[in-house]
Amino acid sequence: MFSLLYGLYEYIFRKDEFHVLILGVDKAGKTNVLERLKTIFTQSIGLDPGKILPTVGLNVGRIEAHKHNLVFWDLGGQSGLRSIWDKYYSEAHAIVYVVDSANRTRFDESKAALDRMLENRELGGAPLLIMANKQDLEGAATSQEVGEVFGISRLEGRQFKVLPVSAYTGQGLKDGVEWLVETVKRTHRALRLRVRSNGS
Numbered sequence: 001m002f003s004l005l006y007g008l009y010e011y012i013f014r015k016d017e018f019h020v021l022i023l024g025v026d027k028a029g030k031t032n033v034l035e036r037l038k039t040i041f042t043q044s045i046g047l048d049p050g051k052i053l054p055t056v057g058l059n060v061g062r063i064e065a066h067k068h069n070l071v072f073w074d075l076g077g078q079s080g081l082r083s084i085w086d087k088y089y090s091e092a093h094a095i096v097y098v099v100d101s102a103n104r105t106r107f108d109e110s111k112a113a114l115d116r117m118l119e120n121r122e123l124g125g126a127p128l129l130i131m132a133n134k135q136d137l138e139g140a141a142t143s144q145e146v147g148e149v150f151g152i153s154r155l156e157g158r159q160f161k162v163l164p165v166s167a168y169t170g171q172g173l174k175d176g177v178e179w180l181v182e183t184v185k186r187t188h189r190a191l192r193l194r195v196r197s198n199g200s
Helices: 002-013 030-041 082-091 106-116 141-147 173-185 189-199
Strands: 017-023 059-064 067-076 094-100 128-133 162-164
Touching: 017 030, 017 082, 017 173, 030 067, 030 082, 030 094, 030 106, 030 128, 030 173, 059 173, 067 082, 082 106, 094 106, 094 173, 106 141, 128 141, 128 173, 141 162, 162 173, 173 189
Parallel strands: 017 067, 017 094, 094 128, 128 162
Antiparallel strands: 059 067
């Protein structure tokens, strides 16, 4: 009887867990985004931006927001490491793609990496949040400019948003997480991953 009641309690009160990939080319600010999210949404203080080293492999961060648990996978963005991105696609509920909006010379490289990622069938139906990062820097491209350069309007059949953010100041990150949670909840992909998880 206890196990039945406990199972019912778990079913009613368990928070859904969403897995979110943080991708982008190196030096876009992916790890800074993750560390700032930890500072905003958890009791712990994220790493100081000046002490963050380039990611080789994977950083993982967990937060609770809007009655959901989110697990962020921050993957290295150096050209030699992008080949491992697809190992994580099948389990991801959504993608955060971070762009250094203050470094226009790397827009073409970053767009090419994004296009290659979006061609992968494993990411079908996964919402895409593009963070136009480093808005605190003078001369940074606006989110509208980033959206135009990256050709976001051509994305069909996928929920997407381009958001101006600053991992340094925290600008826009709360809005980004709220959009992720609300959007992922409504996708068929979330239901499919939940069924797969319960069946394993």
